Amino acid sequence: MNCPFQFGRAITDEFFTDRHEESQRLLGNFQNGINTILISPRRWGKTSLVKKVASSVETNELKVIYIDVFPCREPDDFFQLFAETILRHALPKWQQRLQAIGEFLTQIAPRINVSPDPINEFSIGLDLNKDEKSPIEILNLPEQLATRLNCNFVICIDEFQQIGEFKDSLNFQKLLRTVWQHHTRTSYCLFGSQKHLMQHLFTDKSLPFYKFGDVMYLNKIATEEWVNFIVSRFQNTAKKIIPEQAQTICQTVENHSSYVQQLAWLVWSYTTTVVTSEIMENAIADLVAQNSPLFEELTSSLTAPQLRFLKAIIAGEEKLTTQFAIEKYKLNTSANVVAIKKALIKRDIIEVDNNRLIFTDPVLALWLAQK
Numbered sequence: 001m002n003c004p005f006q007f008g009r010a011i012t013d014e015f016f017t018d019r020h021e022e023s024q025r026l027l028g029n030f031q032n033g034i035n036t037i038l039i040s041p042r043r044w045g046k047t048s049l050v051k052k053v054a055s056s057v058e059t060n061e062l063k064v065i066y067i068d069v070f071p072c073r074e075p076d077d078f079f080q081l082f083a084e085t086i087l088r089h090a091l092p093k094w095q096q097r098l099q100a101i102g103e104f105l106t107q108i109a110p111r112i113n114v115s116p117d118p119i120n121e122f123s124i125g126l127d128l129n130k131d132e133k134s135p136i137e138i139l140n141l142p143e144q145l146a147t148r149l150n151c152n153f154v155i156c157i158d159e160f161q162q163i164g165e166f167k168d169s170l171n172f173q174k175l176l177r178t179v180w181q182h183h184t185r186t187s188y189c190l191f192g193s194q195k196h197l198m199q200h201l202f203t204d205k206s207l208p209f210y211k212f213g214d215v216m217y218l219n220k221i222a223t224e225e226w227v228n229f230i231v232s233r234f235q236n237t238a239k240k241i242i243p244e245q246a247q248t249i250c251q252t253v254e255n256h257s258s259y260v261q262q263l264a265w266l267v268w269s270y271t272t273t274v275v276t277s278e279i280m281e282n283a284i285a286d287l288v289a290q291n292s293p294l295f296e297e298l299t300s301s302l303t304a305p306q307l308r309f310l311k312a313i314i315a316g317e318e319k320l321t322t323q324f325a326i327e328k329y330k331l332n333t334s335a336n337v338v339a340i341k342k343a344l345i346k347r348d349i350i351e352v353d354n355n356r357l358i359f360t361d362p363v364l365a366l367w368l369a370q371k
């Protein structure tokens with residue numbers, strides 16, 4: 001029997017639930033050429049949402065191109081990936097791509113590889129030279145192609161926070177913004193995790209991407225939606241879970257999208273016909289156990305005060321700079337509390353959500369609470 005839950009990668013179709021409002025808003029932005037910035041912690045569902053909307057909006061007149069810049073470490077990696085992806089997706093034939101390179105990327109030498117794939121006999125790479133003009137030509141490529149093909153493009157760039165880590169990132173950002181702001185046929189959907197990085201890039205008045213587009217913060221999927229989803233996924237596969245148990249799945253992992261699906265999958269796979277409380281307990285214990293090597297490694301690199309700070313959050317301590325909390329959790333001084341918080345946010349272990357500190361990974365909180 002096929003598993004009715006999926007996690008660990010972008011999902012579509014029957015695995016996708018909810019996000020009606022966000023889908024509508026994103027769809028509207030794509031259709032109207034409005035730039036979008038989409039922000040949420042990791043594995044809440046950004047990539048899934050963008051891919052779903054992208055597949056529903058594609059026509060001959062509106063083409064969506066998806067680029068994941070996670071592997072990029074410096075601007076040259078970005079330019080290379082950007083140009084190659086756009087050529088590949090905008091132009092089906094390699095002859096057209098070669099022609100476009102000659103016409104629009106005048107400073108760049110194409111590198112042609114014979115590919116084992118019989119449909120695309122050749123793959124085309126690009127040799128960037130350090131010429132000033134080539135980045136600008138590359139950034140203008142979608143706009144040039146859109147004019148040529150008489151269509152509009154939406155360029156979706158995933159893991160965009162990565163560019164904040166480039167050396168000399170500020171100049172790179174300035175260049176992107178300067179070129180892209182003149183585009184009329186191409187709009188951009190820039191999305192990524194690590195809220196502190198993304199928020200900084202797009203809401204800091206002194207940075208180039210300030211007010212670049214519609215900033216969307218993706219929220220968690222509500223418990224009610226999840227419960228309906230889980231119950232019906234069990235039903236469709238002739239197994240039974242009651243709403244209270246589905247609710248426990250959500251609560252355990254604080255509605256974290258990927259973990260809800262992972263825990264639901266564990267519960268489902270342990271169940272023959274009806275979910276029992278023993279199955280629920282085992283599944284939760286196994287979810288924590290499966291992740292524990294990772295958590296061991298992560299926490300071994302934290303200082304003792306940082307760990308005590310995390311324990312304080314788990315205990316529900318709201319005001320960590322008070323004398324009471326500082327003494328109780330041995331956090332030294334309030335300046336130290338501020339420094340710890342900053343360091344843990346920078347390492348993406350905690351983040352601020354609706355004015356509250358939360359664990360980026362709710363299962364890490366479960367694991368720590370048990371220790």
Ligand SMILES: Nc1ncnc2c1ncn2[C@@H]1O[C@H](COP(=O)(O)OP(=O)(O)O)[C@@H](O)[C@H]1O
Nearest residue numbers: 006007008009017043044045046047048258261
């Ligand atoms: N709309 C959704 N409905 C159901 N599950 C989802 C949804 N969005 C995300 N998920 C779950 O979360 C996981 C991670 O989603 P993904 O889109 O890769 O997140 P992100 O891009 O924010 O890191 C998916 O594999 C899936 O298990």
Ligand SMILES: [Mg+2]
Nearest residue numbers: 046047048158
């Ligand atoms: Mg993603």
